[in-house]
Amino acid sequence: MAKKKFKAESKRLLDMMINSIYTHKEIFLRELISNASDAIDKLYYHSLTENLSGLNRDDFAIRLEVDKEARTLKISDNGCGMTQEDLENNLGVIAQSGSFQFKRENNKQEDIDIIGQFGVGFYSAFMVSDEVTVISRAYGADKAFEWKSSGADGYTIEEADKASHGTDIILKIKENTEDENYDEYLEGYRLQGIVKKYSDYIRYPIKMDMERSRMKGEPKEGEQPEYETYIENVTLNSMVPLWKKNKSEVSEEDYNQFYKDKFYDYENPAKVIHSSTEGASTYNALLFIPAHAPYNYYSKEYEKGLQLYASGVLIMDKCADLLPDHFSFVRGLVDSQDLSLNISREMLQHDRQLKLIESRLEKKIKSELLSMLKNDREKYEAFFKSFGLQLKYGVYTAYGANKELLQDLLLFYSSSEKKMTTLEEYVGRMKEGQKYIYYACAETTDRADRLPQTELLKDQGYEILYLTDDIDEFALKMMRDFSEKEFRSVSDKDLGLENKEESEEIKKKNEESAELFRFMKDALGDKVADVRLSERLKSHPVCLSSGGGLSLEMEKVLNSMPNDQKVKADRVLELNPNHPVFEALCKKFADEPDQVKKYAGLLYDQALLIEGLPIEDPVSFSNAICELMAK
Ligand SMILES: Nc1ncnc2c1ncn2[C@@H]1O[C@H](COP(=O)(O)OP(=O)(O)OP(=O)(O)O)[C@@H](O)[C@H]1O
Numbered sequence: 083m084a085k086k087k088f089k090a091e092s093k094r095l096l097d098m099m100i101n102s103i104y105t106h107k108e109i110f111l112r113e114l115i116s117n118a119s120d121a122i123d124k125l126y127y128h129s130l131t132e133n134l135s136g137l138n139r140d141d142f143a144i145r146l147e148v149d150k151e152a153r154t155l156k157i158s159d160n161g162c163g164m165t166q167e168d169l170e171n172n173l174g175v176i177a178q179s180g181s182f183q184f185k186r187e188n189n190k191q192e193d194i195d196i197i198g199q200f201g202v203g204f205y206s207a208f209m210v211s212d213e214v215t216v217i218s219r220a221y222g223a224d225k226a227f228e229w230k231s232s233g234a235d236g237y238t239i240e241e242a243d244k245a246s247h248g249t250d251i252i253l254k255i256k257e258n259t260e261d262e263n264y265d266e267y268l269e270g271y272r273l274q275g276i277v278k279k280y281s282d283y284i285r286y287p288i289k290m291d292m293e294r295s296r297m298k299g300e301p302k303e304g305e306q307p308e309y310e311t312y313i314e315n316v317t318l319n320s321m322v323p324l325w326k327k328n329k330s331e332v333s334e335e336d337y338n339q340f341y342k343d344k345f346y347d348y349e350n351p352a353k354v355i356h357s358s359t360e361g362a363s364t365y366n367a368l369l370f371i372p373a374h375a376p377y378n379y380y381s382k383e384y385e386k387g388l389q390l391y392a393s394g395v396l397i398m399d400k401c402a403d404l405l406p407d408h409f410s411f412v413r414g415l416v417d418s419q420d421l422s423l424n425i426s427r428e429m430l431q432h433d434r435q436l437k438l439i440e441s442r443l444e445k446k447i448k449s450e451l452l453s454m455l456k457n458d459r460e461k462y463e464a465f466f467k468s469f470g471l472q473l474k475y476g477v478y479t480a481y482g483a484n485k486e487l488l489q490d491l492l493l494f495y496s497s498s499e500k501k502m503t504t505l506e507e508y509v510g511r512m513k514e515g516q517k518y519i520y521y522a523c524a525e526t527t528d529r530a531d532r533l534p535q536t537e538l539l540k541d542q543g544y545e546i547l548y549l550t551d552d553i554d555e556f557a558l559k560m561m562r563d564f565s566e567k568e569f570r571s572v573s574d575k576d577l578g579l580e581n582k583e584e585s586e587e588i589k590k591k592n593e594e595s596a597e598l599f600r601f602m603k604d605a606l607g608d609k610v611a612d613v614r615l616s617e618r619l620k621s622h623p624v625c626l627s628s629g630g631g632l633s634l635e636m637e638k639v640l641n642s643m644p645n646d647q648k649v650k651a652d653r654v655l656e657l658n659p660n661h662p663v664f665e666a667l668c669k670k671f672a673d674e675p676d677q678v679k680k681y682a683g684l685l686y687d688q689a690l691l692i693e694g695l696p697i698e699d700p701v702s703f704s705n706a707i708c709e710l711m712a713k
Contacts, residue, residue, distance in 0.1 A: 083238055097234055110207050111267075111273065114251055116198060120197055121161025122286050142159075143286055144158070148273070153254060163221055166225075179198050195393045195394065213231070215254075218244070277318040278319070283395070286321070287319065293312075293313060325415065340368075355369040363438045365418035375469060386405050386410035389415035408473055410472060444487070452490060462493075476488050482560040492505060496547060498545040508545060512545075518567060520571075521549050521555070522572040534621075535572040535627070559636075584617065611652040614656060619658035622658060625689055630651065633651055636651065638693075638695060
């Protein structure tokens with residue numbers, strides 16, 4: 083029999099195919115199963131359009147068969163099959179796709195979902211096989227043919243026996259090498275795993291004999307049970323993708339089970355988002371908002387992304403481009419027929435399509451979260467506990483560009499409500515004439531509540547947001563305002579309070595004690611930018627406020643990061659004019675100005691401690707207190 087040569091370019095192409103197109107060898111099975119599914123689709127299509135009798139959708143199947151001794155894996159289908167000419171054209175010419183041609187020539191039907199388009203997938207079989215044999219009989223033909231090739235060398239075609247229409251692909255699996263274990267492609271469980279991973283939603287059953295074990299009869303009392311192995315023909319794939327079902331056909335339990343199985347979570351998701359979109363880009367999406375953050379969520383190890391399917395076949399396990407960072411906690415998948423895939427089906431050619439899908443999903447996720455916030459507050463608060471930090475990072479890292487998108491999703495603890503509140507709720511409760519949205523930063527809400535700077539505001543009935551996460555103040559600074567109300571720290575120089583009389587009085591007192599403050603400032607050196615009387619203190623003697631754009635809280639956060647450059651906020655030491663300590667200071671300044679130096683140091687250290695900042699010299703602080711006590 084004459085051996086026919088591949089054309090020269092084909093030879094090079096085949097070499098390329100086998101060695102460089104695919105990153106994972108296991109995808110050969112995905113490609114061959116997709117071809118089998120296409121072949122069945124084509125025959126099914128003909129049966130519908132040409133009214134072929136004797137063909138029943140339920141009889142179509144794809145079968146896998148392993149012969150470990152012979153080292154062969156057979157993939158069979160009872161689809162349209164190939165004539166001798168088809169074998170020549172489709173398997174003898176690389177990059178010739180009969181499937182693509184079929185799609186072009188026939189109007190797409192509802193129930194047909196042809197996968198092949200490039201005419202190369204078949205050759206991926208050579209990544210794992212020394213020799214590939216294709217025995218095929220076209221539907222309606224009376225002869226079958228066998229195509230055989232062991233790679234770049236070429237192929238043979240001869241007549242063969244095959245009882246019914248369809249195609250058998252027989253792979254002679256390679257021997258193991260030092261780097262590669264090819265034996266695994268002869269293991270039932272491994273094959274089952276590959277089918278589940280890539281081809282779970284192929285619409286025809288993929289069947290295989292699997293070895294199972296069962297108890298041999300009832301064990302007699304006191305005896306160990308005996309086990310026997312038996313063979314069961316099992317369908318490996320689930321076939322109907324849940325996301326392609328009508329929402330009304332899917333129960334909550336179905337969604338939950340699907341989520342837990344697929345994304346290895348032990349808890350039901352907090353929210354399921356099932357949506358289909360037609361138009362510029364047609365896709366089905368099934369998304370889940372987990373009820374809790376995975377253990378590695380806030381670490382570098384966590385990889386965001388959605389599974390991407392093209393016509394039910396898995397293309398990418400974690401397609402990061404489908405999810406913006408601020409919603410990286412979302413799990414799920416997108417299935418689209420419209421993707422222009424690259425030849426290995428591992429990437430998309432245009433990320434424009436992905437961008438379009440991403441921005442639609444982003445809007446959808448936001449609106450679902452807002453509806454959760456509105457309709458199930460308790461659930462939303464639990465969600466926010468897990469993922470709120472990510473939303474706040476989202477506001478911060480995009481330099482405020484995500485403000486519109488994310489600001490309504492944020493929650494902060496409210497001093498007056500004693501629970502979490504949205505910014506909208508806060509603004510709704512603002513007092514008449516209130517200029518700013520006030521916030522206070524501390525490690526816990528309790529500590530924030532005890533900050534001297536919050537005292538006066540609370541006393542006058544202003545609500546304060548207590549910020550306890552490092553990122554909080556940075557995020558608010560990025561946002562600048564909400565509903566045209568600027569955010570303002572309780573430590574800010576200007577709280578915008580409309581108490582002119584008091585301000586005048588403080589101003590006057592400040593002037594009167596100008597000498598004292600200058601003296602204290604000199605004593606403290608560059609530790610503080612200024613010393614002055616405070617408008618915000620009621621019962622506490624002292625506090626720190628910040629002069630510039632960098633607050634003390636931000637200084638604390640930035641300096642805790644692992645880099646050498648330390649920053650310093652402008653500190654202003656504020657004294658309570660109505661506190662006995664101030665009186666004592668004034669008195670000492672007249673009698674013993676040297677003591678005032680010590681007092682200035684002590685007051686500054688106290689203010690630092692109140693802020694949760696470290697003091698420079700705890701030993702002299704303690705000594706100074708003891709000295710005072712002993713007096
Ligand atoms: N099991 C099969 N039954 C019938 N025809 C087949 C079968 N397998 C392959 N073919 C034919 O061979 C052609 C080439 O297959 P191949 O897998 O190389 O490319 P494809 O499936 O068309 O495209 P892609 O590279 O996107 O997978 C197919 O288009 C189809 O016409």
